[in-house]
Amino acid sequence: MNKYLVNLKVNNMPVSVEEGTTILDAAKKLNLRIPTLCNHPDLSVAGNCRVCVVEIKGARLLAASCATPVSEGMEVFTNSEKVRIARKHIVELLLSEHNADCTKCFKNGNCELQDLASEYRIGDHVFLDLVKPAHKIQDISSPSIVKDDSKCIRCQRCVRTCHELQGISALAVTNKGDHQKISTFLNKPLNDVVCSACGQCINRCPTGALTERNYIEEVWKAIYDPTKFVVVQTAPATRVALGEDLGLPPGERVTGHMVSALKKLGFNKVLDTDFTADLTIMEEGTELLTRLKRALVDKDETAILPMMTSCSPGWIKFQEHMYPELLNNLSTCKSPQQMFGALAKTYYAEKINIKAQDMVVVSIMPCVAKKFECERSEMRDSGYQDVDYVLTTRELAMMIKQAGIDFGKIEEEHYDSILGESTGAAVIFGATGGVMEAALRTAYEIVTGREVPFTNLNIQPVRGMDGIKEASIKIKNVKPEWSFLEGVDLNVAIAHGLANARQLMEKVKSGEANYHFIEIMGCPGGCLGGGGQPIPTSPEIRKKRAEAIYSEDAGMPLRKSHENPEVIEVYSKFLGEPLGHKSHDLLHTHYKPRKRY
Amino acid sequence: MTTELLVKELVEKNGRCRNSLMPILQGIVQKEHYLSEEAMLSVAKELDLSAADVYGTASFYTFLDTVPRGKNVIRVCKTITCHMKGREEIIEAISNHLKIKVGETTHDKKFTLLTANCLGWCHKGPVMLINDEVYPELTPAKTVEILEKYGKEQ
Numbered sequence: 036m037n038k039y040l041v042n043l044k045v046n047n048m049p050v051s052v053e054e055g056t057t058i059l060d061a062a063k064k065l066n067l068r069i070p071t072l073c074n075h076p077d078l079s080v081a082g083n084c085r086v087c088v089v090e091i092k093g094a095r096l097l098a099a100s101c102a103t104p105v106s107e108g109m110e111v112f113t114n115s116e117k118v119r120i121a122r123k124h125i126v127e128l129l130l131s132e133h134n135a136d137c138t139k140c141f142k143n144g145n146c147e148l149q150d151l152a153s154e155y156r157i158g159d160h161v162f163l164d165l166v167k168p169a170h171k172i173q174d175i176s177s178p179s180i181v182k183d184d185s186k187c188i189r190c191q192r193c194v195r196t197c198h199e200l201q202g203i204s205a206l207a208v209t210n211k212g213d214h215q216k217i218s219t220f221l222n223k224p225l226n227d228v229v230c231s232a233c234g235q236c237i238n239r240c241p242t243g244a245l246t247e248r249n250y251i252e253e254v255w256k257a258i259y260d261p262t263k264f265v266v267v268q269t270a271p272a273t274r275v276a277l278g279e280d281l282g283l284p285p286g287e288r289v290t291g292h293m294v295s296a297l298k299k300l301g302f303n304k305v306l307d308t309d310f311t312a313d314l315t316i317m318e319e320g321t322e323l324l325t326r327l328k329r330a331l332v333d334k335d336e337t338a339i340l341p342m343m344t345s346c347s348p349g350w351i352k353f354q355e356h357m358y359p360e361l362l363n364n365l366s367t368c369k370s371p372q373q374m375f376g377a378l379a380k381t382y383y384a385e386k387i388n389i390k391a392q393d394m395v396v397v398s399i400m401p402c403v404a405k406k407f408e409c410e411r412s413e414m415r416d417s418g419y420q421d422v423d424y425v426l427t428t429r430e431l432a433m434m435i436k437q438a439g440i441d442f443g444k445i446e447e448e449h450y451d452s453i454l455g456e457s458t459g460a461a462v463i464f465g466a467t468g469g470v471m472e473a474a475l476r477t478a479y480e481i482v483t484g485r486e487v488p489f490t491n492l493n494i495q496p497v498r499g500m501d502g503i504k505e506a507s508i509k510i511k512n513v514k515p516e517w518s519f520l521e522g523v524d525l526n527v528a529i530a531h532g533l534a535n536a537r538q539l540m541e542k543v544k545s546g547e548a549n550y551h552f553i554e555i556m557g558c559p560g561g562c563l564g565g566g567g568q569p570i571p572t573s574p575e576i577r578k579k580r581a582e583a584i585y586s587e588d589a590g591m592p593l594r595k596s597h598e599n600p601e602v603i604e605v606y607s608k609f610l611g612e613p614l615g616h617k618s619h620d621l622l623h624t625h626y627k628p629r630k631r632y
Numbered sequence: 633m634t635t636e637l638l639v640k641e642l643v644e645k646n647g648r649c650r651n652s653l654m655p656i657l658q659g660i661v662q663k664e665h666y667l668s669e670e671a672m673l674s675v676a677k678e679l680d681l682s683a684a685d686v687y688g689t690a691s692f693y694t695f696l697d698t699v700p701r702g703k704n705v706i707r708v709c710k711t712i713t714c715h716m717k718g719r720e721e722i723i724e725a726i727s728n729h730l731k732i733k734v735g736e737t738t739h740d741k742k743f744t745l746l747t748a749n750c751l752g753w754c755h756k757g758p759v760m761l762i763n764d765e766v767y768p769e770l771t772p773a774k775t776v777e778i779l780e781k782y783g784k785e786q
């Protein structure tokens with residue numbers, strides 16, 4: 036299967052690359068960077084922005100290097116006079132249709148267009164200012180996303196993201212020529228259309244046209260308010276990515292540093308969503324076993340299989356829009372973020388003697404959809420909005436910078452207790468396959484009294500970046516009370532990224548699949564590739580974050596959710612038992628159909 | 633016939649694939665003069681496309697209107713050759729006769745006045761289209777005559 040090698044020269048330097056390689060990648064091999072805007076390693080080639088143009092000897096026109104494959108004997112110049120002039124003009128033209136008030140822009144300091152303008156020292160505008168007044172109206176209808184057409188360069192990364200990675204196409208290219216625009220159906224507010232609020236488009240937008248609704252000022256205000264007791268929870272995937280926004284390389288684990296920085300920012304207590312991830316496993320694992328029993332033994336037709344995980348709010352919203360007929364397959368468990376909020380303002384508030392109305396719960400999430408989730412009407416079981424504000428990993432990095440904290444140099448600290456203890460099973464919630472693995476570690480042990488039959492508890496078949504993974508685990512030598520599961524092959528499937536989820540749902544709908552349990556995470560790679568994670572996110576970076584997550588798990592003293600001492604305590608002192616009355620009231624919910632069209 | 637039925641019929645005729653999107657949209661415009669929200673949603677549902685995609689396609693083509701139009705849609709070419717041959721006077725004549733400006737529809741919903749890009753009749757400009765019919769070498773008087781003919785039709 037050896038591919039042919041093609042020899043070419045870039046800026047007079049010889050290089051050999053596999054047939055089919057683009058000029059852009061061949062240049063990369065020589066450590067030559069060619070600027071790009073519409074190109075993204077997660078997406079198909081569009082070739083529409085033209086900033087990556089290069090000169091090819093003998094060719095009349097400049098070529099887009101991201102869209103042109105190499106050929107034998109080709110001579111490419113990435114920085115000739117012609118290229119430089121063209122490239123500068125292209126940037127100038129983009130800016131002529133751009134509302135370039137960088138100082139007021141959320142992307143200021145992390146914007147690909149700004150970087151190019153700065154690199155090429157774009158001074159006075161040589162072209163007329165053509166920003167359309169109508170484009171200056173921002174869409175802030177969504178609690179998760181701000182869409183600002185006056186900053187859009189129509190690279191269409193968002194459109195390809197929503198279509199190729201998420202299988203939704205909430206955004207499309209509309210109109211033509213100088214009226215071209217990225218729109219929802221009939222330009223309706225984003226909050227009224229099928230958008231899952233996943234934020235994957237935000238993570239790929241090279242400008243400030245798509246950004247998260249940020250709540251930084253609101254959170255500072257709460258911190259400075261002496262009448263408020265502000266607790267913060269941190270999602271599993273934040274601890275393997277935050278460093279990227281603070282000068283560290285991808286894949287660095289920064290758990291202790293993050294805790295320390297949060298304490299320095301002034302949060303009253305720094306707690307962990309990992310605690311409620313462990314709790315989720317207790318509830319969801321029990322729910323799965325109960326459903327299996329009801330379906331297999333009692334032949335109860337309301338016990339619907341396959342059961343599907345429910346911790347990814349983008350996935351939930353997707354399902355509500357796209358497959359309302361499968362809503363009863365979802366686990367009734369709230370997400371760990373919401374379980375945390377509900378417990379913080381009840382169990383925890385009581386324990387530390389703080390009134391729930393004086394408590395502000397802030398979440399640090401790799402996710403943009405969590406902002407939407409915390410405002411859902413179902414998420415007020417404490418009697419208040421259970422989680423008040425959600426910040427993305429990126430927003431936290433901004434706060435740390437604002438506070439002048441030297442992130443690399445601070446001492447590591449531990450989470451506060453209670454609601455701060457966790458196991459390795461919770462950390463892996465941040466990676467695709469992680470919830471499945473955590474659930475299996477616990478459920479298998481409940482049923483058989485033995486650990487899952489995998490070396491070091493690492494359930495390799497459910498790990499990795501394949502879009503859809505399937506596995507089957509034989510359950511043997513069960514405890515007497517679980518005899519109905521003796522010899523059963525437990526079939527599971529895992530998908531990440533909603534385009535893959537869609538494929539899997541079609542299989543479930545057609546009845547061709549016979550799974551018992553399905554894990555879905557809305558974002559590619561799982562939460563570690565969430566819409567709220569540092570930009571850029573790419574396949575390579577996701578791989579590094581995943582490695583970090585699994586090594587964090589491997590290094591934990593406890594690696595099974597049911598062994599978490601604080602989880603055991605919350606059951607003995609407050610909840611009673613998994614799926615008990617209190618759990619039902621605080622930790623479970625139902626979802627509602629939404630319009631797809 | 634309801635919009636939903638019309639869409640079903642057009643899907644039946646043209647096939648349930650992405651390639652049939654254009655003929656289906658054209659078919660709707662032929663019957664209903666424009667693509668209503670309901671029409672686009674039914675098409676999206678039938679073809680398993682996102683509604684935004686259907687709208688994206690519709691908004692790309694001048695002839696696929698997404699706002700209500702009159703029974704007769706007049707499109708006057710606004711491109712350079714027709715411009716130099718006096719398209720302004722033609723538009724003025726229509727405006728005066730029908731009492732509407734470009735982009736508007738008459739109260740009786742009989743006429744909508746729009747402009748269009750080059751219609752490929754430059755050698756015989758100025759030109760207008762009424763629905764699918766081309767009217768070349770217009771003068772203001774000739775234009776009014778044509779409009780009167782359409783006005784009489786029921």
Ligand code: SF4
Pocket residue numbers: 133134135136137138140141142143144146147148149186242243244
């Ligand atoms: S999108 Fe980038 S270039 Fe445009 S205003 Fe914002 S920071 Fe500046």
Ligand code: SF4
Pocket residue numbers: 186187188189190191192193194217239240241242244245
């Ligand atoms: S919104 Fe962002 S990603 Fe989408 S086309 Fe505009 S600039 Fe590109």
Ligand code: SF4
Pocket residue numbers: 180196197201203204205206229230231232233234235236237
């Ligand atoms: S947030 Fe997700 S679903 Fe919504 S438009 Fe962006 S990519 Fe599509």
Ligand code: FES
Pocket residue numbers: 070071072073074081082083084085086087088099100101102
């Ligand atoms: S990056 Fe190559 S054309 Fe946009």
Ligand code: FES
Pocket residue numbers: 709710711712713714715749750751752753754757758759
């Ligand atoms: S310019 Fe009017 S038809 Fe060509």
